[in-house]
Amino acid sequence: MSIATTAPPPPAPRVGPLSRFTILDATRVRAGPTAIRTFADLGARVIKLEIPPGAPGGDDMIGGRDHNRADYENLHRNKESLTLNMKEPEGLAILHELVKKADVFIENYRPDVKYRLGIGPDELRAINPRLVYASISGFGQDGPYAQWPGFDSIAQGMGGLMSVTGKPEDGPMRVGIPIADLCAGHFCAQAIMAALLEREVSGEGQWVQTSLLESQIAMLDFQAAQWLIDRKVPTATGNEHPLTVPTGVFETSDGYLNLAAIGQTMWKRLCDALDVPHLVHEPGFGSDPERVKNRARVNAAIGAVFRTRSTAEWTERLLKAGVPCGPIYTVDRMFEDPQVRHLGMARPMHHPELGDIDVVALPMQFSRYPRNDGPMEPAPHQGDQTDAILTGLGYDPAQIAQLRARYVV
Numbered sequence: 001m002s003i004a005t006t007a008p009p010p011p012a013p014r015v016g017p018l019s020r021f022t023i024l025d026a027t028r029v030r031a032g033p034t035a036i037r038t039f040a041d042l043g044a045r046v047i048k049l050e051i052p053p054g055a056p057g058g059d060d061m062i063g064g065r066d067h068n069r070a071d072y073e074n075l076h077r078n079k080e081s082l083t084l085n086m087k088e089p090e091g092l093a094i095l096h097e098l099v100k101k102a103d104v105f106i107e108n109y110r111p112d113v114k115y116r117l118g119i120g121p122d123e124l125r126a127i128n129p130r131l132v133y134a135s136i137s138g139f140g141q142d143g144p145y146a147q148w149p150g151f152d153s154i155a156q157g158m159g160g161l162m163s164v165t166g167k168p169e170d171g172p173m174r175v176g177i178p179i180a181d182l183c184a185g186h187f188c189a190q191a192i193m194a195a196l197l198e199r200e201v202s203g204e205g206q207w208v209q210t211s212l213l214e215s216q217i218a219m220l221d222f223q224a225a226q227w228l229i230d231r232k233v234p235t236a237t238g239n240e241h242p243l244t245v246p247t248g249v250f251e252t253s254d255g256y257l258n259l260a261a262i263g264q265t266m267w268k269r270l271c272d273a274l275d276v277p278h279l280v281h282e283p284g285f286g287s288d289p290e291r292v293k294n295r296a297r298v299n300a301a302i303g304a305v306f307r308t309r310s311t312a313e314w315t316e317r318l319l320k321a322g323v324p325c326g327p328i329y330t331v332d333r334m335f336e337d338p339q340v341r342h343l344g345m346a347r348p349m350h351h352p353e354l355g356d357i358d359v360v361a362l363p364m365q366f367s368r369y370p371r372n373d374g375p376m377e378p379a380p381h382q383g384d385q386t387d388a389i390l391t392g393l394g395y396d397p398a399q400i401a402q403l404r405a406r407y408v409v
Helices: 031-041 069-076 089-101 113-117 121-127 152-158 179-202 212-220 222-230 263-273 277-281 288-293 295-306 311-320 331-336 338-343 386-392 397-405
Strands: 022-026 045-050 080-083 104-107 132-137 207-211 247-251 256-260 325-327 346-351 355-360
Touching (some): 022 031, 022 089, 031 045, 031 069, 031 104, 031 179, 080 386, 089 121, 121 132, 132 179, 152 179, 152 212, 179 207, 179 212, 207 212, 212 222, 247 295, 256 311, 263 277, 263 288, 311 325, 386 397
Parallel strands (some): 104 132, 132 207
Antiparallel strands (some): 247 256, 256 325, 346 355
16 A cells, blocks of 8 residues: 655646636546536546445446546546545545535436435535536436436437437337437536526526436437427438438448438439439429428439449539538548548547547637647546545545545545
């Protein structure tokens, strides 16, 4: 066991539009860390709370450093790590000291866990009324499913997304990314931002909540509106748009192309660009509703033409004609695209063990905070900043050593 003999250096000052905020991150897996990654990338000080090694209840959930190193580095960059056993009175006392100066506390336990630990919104906001307390759950903080474990694929299914994804003949299909987790994280970040803005007027924090299920339903957008307003149950249409034709994926001579010829004007432009102007007046092709009814005929007619040229040739020709389209990339080719390179979506970061690597950049640009100007810090090892944080709270090396010996930190 190593014991600090000198006070560790304080963390480097953070740079960014949110650098005045401090966030205590008690989340794990993906939805919560996604929410807080936004704040960390924008300069907030984020202290990641982790169970000490050797303490009961250690976390072996998916998303840990040893499970997927690339995922972990991408998800937890720009954070500090404090090991803290909140089941112990001394651990709870340390949390209370941190809460006094924090702006946000976020958790994604099952709804009852925070109350059993004594770290619910009422307890922590009694210490700091300005605290914004954020919770992400699978199905909400109360209700008949509140205690169900929340997982992305389950939320995709119960939130209706899988019923409108994939080809009709293939049955329900999960989306290729954990979209319920990710959207819950992004919605939670928006809620935290709104609460911080409201605090500037009221002077008080509040409890904000979202769930995987709510976020997934919200992301259905027009598909949900079809049922709520028109009482129409949407179904899977594969790569095609359910309400307008022709849209979707078309095979070319060397690959595939995405097409979005929405509306009558685009349909006319497309037919001219494909050198088949007669299709504009083909019976059954005269309007979006007609083309939807005759989807197979429309797709067959233009599909045969698309197969005569390469994706690059068609992309150049259609864009020149004002028809929205684009190539379909694998992930490696996507990062090689000149526009993606120009946008800087692969952000460089130096890692002490992995060397120079890239992580996915935050998809926001600020005129006074260029995203590649601020420092990028690699994801911390478990407890990397424990000594520094405790020293900042007034603990001396002997006290920290005693806490480590009892797995409090």
